[in-house]
Amino acid sequence: MDTIAGWFAGRLPDEWFDGAPEVTVDRDEIVVVGRLPAPEVDGDGARAAESGRIKRWREDTRGKRMRIADEAERRFGAKVAWGAVCGETRQLFTNLSVPVMTRLRQPERRVLDTLVDAGVARSRSEALAWCVRLVGQHENEWIGRLREAVSAVHDVRDEGPAAGSGAR
Structure with missing residues (x-):
């Protein structure tokens, strides 16, 4: 990054x-x-x-x-x-809208369908994007900490044994 x-x-x-x-x-x-x-x-x-x-x-x-x-x-x-x-x-x-596949059980699908039926979203896809944005807004600090932790893991992994040394 x-x-x-x-x-x-x-x-x-x-x-x-x-x-x-x-x-x-x-x-x-x-x-x-x-x-x-x-x-x-x-x-x-x-x-x-x-x-x-x-x-x-x-x-x-x-x-x-x-x-x-x-x-x-x-x-x-x-x-x-x-x-x-x-x-x-x-x-x-010019930013991308990328499809993301997911498998949801009935309780999660019912949440999406409620958002569609209520007119909050036009489709399950739009309802799922709405939910993701809402989590991002309300859990921004936690998501930021999680990203920092993942970045630290990547840094440590990159400092590890050289590629091709046989270590996995």
């Missing part, structure tokens, strides 16, 4: 963002989100101005972003998605 974030920090033009971009990585995708300077607009027009700034940045950088994404995809083997934050507005674009 640090290697990928470092590569993007070094590869992106300095004038694109205020500071280094936020880079998140999973098995399928690298998401790069940078902070843009907020326009000096007060009141009701501030959010519209922020959205406009993001839209302008997206259009102005499209060609370069596509070339950088192609390089990163070849180098790291994952798709690249982009986003920007401006003031209080955050927008992601």
Whole structure:
């Protein structure tokens, strides 16, 4: 993860963002989100101005972003998605929606079906995504600690015996 974030920090033009971009990585995708300077607009027009700034940045950088994404995809083997934050507005674009297979017993399916029947979600798939987002919001601290623990396991494993030494 640090290697990928470092590569993007070094590869992106300095004038694109205020500071280094936020880079998140999973098995399928690298998401790069940078902070843009907020326009000096007060009141009701501030959010519209922020959205406009993001839209302008997206259009102005499209060609370069596509070339950088192609390089990163070849180098790291994952798709690249982009986003920007401006003031209080955050927008992601071109990010993946990846199907995930799961087996659920009737009690879990009934939860999803209740969400669909109540109009909270249009499908079981959307209901499951809703549940995952809810857990992520309410258990964010715990999920963060769990990610840190997994990262520590990966670090220790990487420090282990050299590959090909016969150890498993």
